Amino acid sequence: MFRQIIGQDRVVTLLKRAIESQRVAQAYLFYGNDGVGKFLTALYFGMALNCRHTGEPIPCDECGSCRKFLHLDHPDFVYLYPTINLETKENSDELKNKIQKELDAYLEKRINSPWEDYYFSKRAEIRKESVDQLQRRMELKLHEARYRICIIENADLMNQSTANALLKTLEEPPENTVIILTTEKVSDILPTIISRCQQVYFPPLSRYALENILIDRFNIDAQTARTAALIANGNFKTAFKLTSESISEARESAIDLFQMALQDQEFEFYCKVSKISKETMSSAFLDDVINYLAIMVNDMLISKYNPAAATNIDRADMIGKAATKNPLIEEHATDLLLILEDLHRKLAGHVNLQMISIKLFFALRKLINPLRKA
Numbered sequence: 001m002f003r004q005i006i007g008q009d010r011v012v013t014l015l016k017r018a019i020e021s022q023r024v025a026q027a028y029l030f031y032g033n034d035g036v037g038k039f040l041t042a043l044y045f046g047m048a049l050n051c052r053h054t055g056e057p058i059p060c061d062e063c064g065s066c067r068k069f070l071h072l073d074h075p076d077f078v079y080l081y082p083t084i085n086l087e088t089k090e091n092s093d094e095l096k097n098k099i100q101k102e103l104d105a106y107l108e109k110r111i112n113s114p115w116e117d118y119y120f121s122k123r124a125e126i127r128k129e130s131v132d133q134l135q136r137r138m139e140l141k142l143h144e145a146r147y148r149i150c151i152i153e154n155a156d157l158m159n160q161s162t163a164n165a166l167l168k169t170l171e172e173p174p175e176n177t178v179i180i181l182t183t184e185k186v187s188d189i190l191p192t193i194i195s196r197c198q199q200v201y202f203p204p205l206s207r208y209a210l211e212n213i214l215i216d217r218f219n220i221d222a223q224t225a226r227t228a229a230l231i232a233n234g235n236f237k238t239a240f241k242l243t244s245e246s247i248s249e250a251r252e253s254a255i256d257l258f259q260m261a262l263q264d265q266e267f268e269f270y271c272k273v274s275k276i277s278k279e280t281m282s283s284a285f286l287d288d289v290i291n292y293l294a295i296m297v298n299d300m301l302i303s304k305y306n307p308a309a310a311t312n313i314d315r316a317d318m319i320g321k322a323a324t325k326n327p328l329i330e331e332h333a334t335d336l337l338l339i340l341e342d343l344h345r346k347l348a349g350h351v352n353l354q355m356i357s358i359k360l361f362f363a364l365r366k367l368i369n370p371l372r373k374a
């Protein structure tokens with residue numbers, strides 16, 4: 001069962017047992033970091049509960065029910081996700097079309113490559129209208145499924161009124177309905193909602209699991225897969241992104257930033273930052289820069305003991321020089337990787353790109369020049 005879900009064995013066993021013993025909870029909360037398979041597992045759980053195939057593999061991916069789930073258009077499947085507001089103040093058709101296009105693009109990505117991030121142009125949240133729609137759907141009879149499946153993705157992005165509306169549904173859920181909430185931030189979800197869900201923790205994926213997925217599913221060469229898995233910190237989305245070729249431009253920017261931090265060029269840095277705006281840089285790009293900086297920091301660690309294993313062999317001199325300036329590099333590099341992870345998460349929300357860049361520069365400079373007086 002769930003052969004497509006790799007590296008979450010404990011979770012898979014738990015869900016499998018629930019199905020086999022017919023003790024499926026009415027609501028689940030799948031929580032854990034980004035890129036660990038919460039959405040895919042939720043989808044496959046829904047598919048397994050409704051697959052028409054008898055015997056293994058379940059879900060089969062091929063029966064009519066499975067296919068509809070995979071295209072996110074099963075009549076008994078409700079999918080709620082954060083969206084930008086369609087009802088704008090300006091209310092122009094042009095703007096509405098633009099937003100609608102973004103929503104379509106989001107869905108298409110969820111269907112075809114859910115391991116890639118999508119960035120909306122404005123702040124997204126789960127709206128009260130979405131929950132109202134969910135409630136209307138709940139009142140209908142099941143069309144064809146054994147279980148109606150509802151996935152609420154990034155449930156922490158519900159505002160107060162949305163959360164209260166959902167709470168009513170969770171208090172009296174209709175029969176044969178399974179609601180699955182996913183989140184990276186349990187602390188942002190109402191305790192009253194949490195208490196009505198069975199909580200399922202998704203740990204970060206192991207390096208080995210990441211490597212396997214990259215090699216077996218995406219035909220990535222072993223060396224690249226190993227490096228990406230090493231740096232991705234258990235996040236498959238990051239690992240996948242690191243293997244893509246489009247990252248080269250981001251790499252140049254990362255090297256540039258690294259160099260400025262190494263040479264303490266604060267003024268030059270501010271000149272560059274002042275030119276950053278929504279028009280000149282995207283969140284996705286800055287996220288790639290962050291990913292690449294993680295590779296460089298990792299190279300700094302490697303440079304002491306095994307410089308040949310570094311990813312940026314062509315920049316070995318610069319990176320080696322930076323590494324020798326900090327006697328506590330091991331300890332500080334780990335701190336910096338945590339900062340990068342945090343900035344990566346902040347980018348998913350709607351944040352000021354200049355602010356993120358400034359934080360990057362200072363964190364990097366502190367790593368490279370720990371003794372420099374602030």
Ligand SMILES: [Zn+2]
Pocket residue numbers: 050051052053059060061062063064065066067
């Ligand atoms: Zn099936």
